Amino acid sequence: MANNKNTTASAIKSRIIRFEDLVPCKTAFIDAKTPGSDKKENFCLIGGGVAENPDQHVHISIPHGFDVGAARQPKGCKNSHHSHDTEEVFVVHKGSWKFTWGHDGGDGEAILGEGDTISIPTHIFRGFENVGSDDGFLFAILGLYPDGTAGHVTWAPYVFEEAKSYGLVLLEDGRLIDTTGGEKTPKDVREISPLSADELQEYRALSLSEMMNCVLLEKDLPSAPTGGLSKFEGVHEYAVIGGANDKEGFAAGKMGWAHSFQQRRLRIEAGARTPEHSRAEEEVLFVHRGSLHITTPQHSFTLNQGDLFTVPIGLERIFENVGDMVADLIVVRGGHAPQAAALL
Numbered sequence: 001m002a003n004n005k006n007t008t009a010s011a012i013k014s015r016i017i018r019f020e021d022l023v024p025c026k027t028a029f030i031d032a033k034t035p036g037s038d039k040k041e042n043f044c045l046i047g048g049g050v051a052e053n054p055d056q057h058v059h060i061s062i063p064h065g066f067d068v069g070a071a072r073q074p075k076g077c078k079n080s081h082h083s084h085d086t087e088e089v090f091v092v093h094k095g096s097w098k099f100t101w102g103h104d105g106g107d108g109e110a111i112l113g114e115g116d117t118i119s120i121p122t123h124i125f126r127g128f129e130n131v132g133s134d135d136g137f138l139f140a141i142l143g144l145y146p147d148g149t150a151g152h153v154t155w156a157p158y159v160f161e162e163a164k165s166y167g168l169v170l171l172e173d174g175r176l177i178d179t180t181g182g183e184k185t186p187k188d189v190r191e192i193s194p195l196s197a198d199e200l201q202e203y204r205a206l207s208l209s210e211m212m213n214c215v216l217l218e219k220d221l222p223s224a225p226t227g228g229l230s231k232f233e234g235v236h237e238y239a240v241i242g243g244a245n246d247k248e249g250f251a252a253g254k255m256g257w258a259h260s261f262q263q264r265r266l267r268i269e270a271g272a273r274t275p276e277h278s279r280a281e282e283e284v285l286f287v288h289r290g291s292l293h294i295t296t297p298q299h300s301f302t303l304n305q306g307d308l309f310t311v312p313i314g315l316e317r318i319f320e321n322v323g324d325m326v327a328d329l330i331v332v333r334g335g336h337a338p339q340a341a342a343l344l
Contacts, residue, residue, distance in 0.1 A: 007312055009299035015060060017045055019306030023057040024072065030176055031080040031159055033166035039077045043070040045308055046284065049142055050084070050153045052176040060310060064282050065334040066261040067142040067150055068308070073130040080159045081105055081127040083203060085151030086143035087259045089119045089241060090128070091330050093288060093306070095136025098129045101211060103156040103200050108208040115218030115288065115328075117240055117263070119255040124204045125156055137306075139286055141241075141332055143260045157194035216240055216254045221265055225251035228264065229341065234272025234321075237331075238265045245337045262338055264331040266319075268292065273320035280339040283311045283331065290327040293320045316344055 047067030167180030242262030
């Protein structure tokens with residue numbers, strides 16, 4: 001476990017992302033100018049993810065073994081169909097979202113609301129649209145390869161056709177070229193060619209029932225396995241993503257296959273607190289609802305709805321709900337089987 005004697009208040013503050021300070025990128029991907037997709041905002045919260053624009057702002061670049069991102073989209077805004085090489089998990093933080101799958105979105109669709117979680121398996125085309133009445137916000141976790149890379153996005157053929165008519169070209173090295181902005185396609189790098197009909201057949205197709213096995217609705221969260229910090233009064237920790245973990249006393253979450261991370265949902269009742277503890281992995285906390293007060297030896301602060309904090313390995317921390325409503329947090333820990341909290 002890391003030694004935290006040299007951890008400073010400044011270092012801790014650098015790991016806090018306030019919702020109001022988020023820096024979006026509106027041209028992160030090849031569909032950035034396509035009508036219907038041109039108003040989406042992408043965020044790289046931890047790690048660079050699979051953004052195709054090198055100017056995308058990365059809020060925290062510390063390697064975690066997984067990346068964390070987000071998307072904010074107005075009503076009716078779509079994210080075009082694409083596939084990932086690693087797992088992609090979404091938790092709906094705000095709004096109502098329609099997820100569709102298949103290279104043209106024709107294999108199925110599901111509507112998810114606030115607090116619902118979906119883990120989309122690899123090599124499946126997926127797209128999503130804000131079908132709510134206001135701006136929607138998705139919290140996202142992306143699995144990585146052992147070398148710390150996230151692979152790349154594979155776009156459905158129609159995406160290239162639409163993008164090219166608006167001057168956007170994607171190169172084989174992952175760069176996005178905007179020809180309308182005066183950029184030129186380099187002669188030594190080829191454009192990515194859309195997948196052929198035969199290549200599309202190699203991608204997976206899921207039925208609605210199969211995809212719903214990859215979804216945990218918020219209303220079903222109370223029946224999810226509990227463990228970890230749940231032994232403390234007023235604290236409830238639920239398994240969502242990841243296999244059984246005897247170290248934390250958890251049975252497998254509903255999406256129990258290997259992700260290179262585990263995702264929990266932590267609810268702390270008003271007035272409740274955890275004892276001081278530390279962990280052998282970095283722990284990412286995102287406040288879905290309510291607020292959470294965190295005390296460390298170096299710095300104490302409150303996270304509000306939409307704020308994120310990634311806790312350094314081994315840092316002593318106390319979680320306390322000093323508000324009037326339940327503090328509801330999305331928690332991500334690295335590895336297939338994180339160690340149990342070390343009580344101090």
